[in-house]
Amino acid sequence: MCAQPLVTLERVEKRFGNGPLVLDGIDLKVERGEFVSFIGPSGCGKSTLLRLIAGLTSPTNGEIVIDGMTPENARELMFFVFQDANLMPWRRVAENVELPLLLRGDPTARRAERVRHMLEIVGLSAAATKYPWQLSGGMRMRVSIARALSVAPEILLLDEPFGALDEMTRDQLNEDLLAIRGRDPFTGFFVTHSVPEAVFLSTRIVVLAANPGRVATVIDVPFAYPRGPELRETPEFLQLLAHTARALRAVRA
């Protein structure tokens, strides 16, 4: 009965000023509970696509509908995890996590409770009173994720959140992200350069081609959740990895 997809993009085009077309004819329907990764060569507009869904920039043509609303009006449902952790350097860890709750006017006691809960989930309870500069890159990203999830958004948009981290930290955070999602489900949009990351996290991978950015292939990822680190060693995973890498190579050529 609830046939309406949560997020719909129809013939979406984007061009900055009089520049070339960055995105062309993007059609995408995403159901509640999906986790969609955008992957593609540099300049394919995958970050722009994410920003369009977030309403941080508007499409030149076409339409984006989120739960029946424009992206700007649907902001309450969404939160964005930025490329660098994007924390306020003058606020302590707990204060950074608290910020979205503070801005929307939650009462103090509820904020404190929620912040405590979020820091526990990302394993940073001990770092609550530290400043961002005292944390490692991976920890900072955890704070950023805790902040984003503090408002329990229906849709989480992540713009290459783990791109700057080493592989071990990245794998760990991938697993943590799925674990969090198991407890607090959200619909995910994820921009990445990493094929293993995309395969590990997603229900669907959208491979984009560049100049102009357009959907080249959509790959379904059939693995059931919860997914643990052992998934990475299964033949099915490695097969899909190879398949996705091939699709990515094809758009590069």
Added chain:
Amino acid sequence: MKSRLLSLLQPLLAGFALLGLWYAAKAVFNLPSFVLPSPDEIGAAAWEERSTLWAAAMITLRGALLGFLAAVGVGFLLAMVLGFSPRIKASFYPYILVLQMMPVTILAPVFVLWLGQGLPSIVAITFMIGFFPVVANTTMGFISVDRNLRELLLMCKATPAQEVRYLRIPGAMPYFLTGVKIAGTLAPIGAIVGDFLAGSATNGVGGIGYMTISYFSQLKTPALFATGMVACVIGFGFVGSVNLLHWRLLHSWHDSMVKKE
């Protein structure tokens, strides 16, 4: 510990050397005290004039403090207005520059005409000297807001007032405090120059600037030098307090202060 002691000892030894040089110069060139008083004569004069100098210091300190506070307060508010929109900044910034370029020696008589001799004019002169660095720096701070943090607040549906409170003001704080630091070094100088140009006296006692003129006209050179020492103390006290404030507000988070291991 040893290096701490040494770092204290070094300037002390250099000080003794300079004092020796001072006495030597006075002896070798046979300089009379009204040209170059010896350090002990300056000390004696300072003791003799202590009540006058103390009163003068208080008058100057009051002028410096009021002018400084006005410069910081008005500077901050003005910067907020200028930083609010590029159009307002483009319209009014040139005139603020004009004010800054106007020499104090010309402004001083104007202030005396408007406000009379004494404290109001001194405060106005100190303000004129100190407010520009505050405005220039703070405006820069309000304008150079982190773009990503702005987008974060956009995602949070923050109101403009929330953006000012939670992003613009804290983000501008390091810039503002740099301006405050500069204003802090200028304020005592401003108050003394202001006093020199527009000061007044009751019973022959005025501020540091006024006493400078008074001692000079009486050729009380040792007292004149003592006045200079008092001015130095006021300056150090002022700069020290402002640096302390700067440290207090930034040391926990700002790049310029935190220790990275």
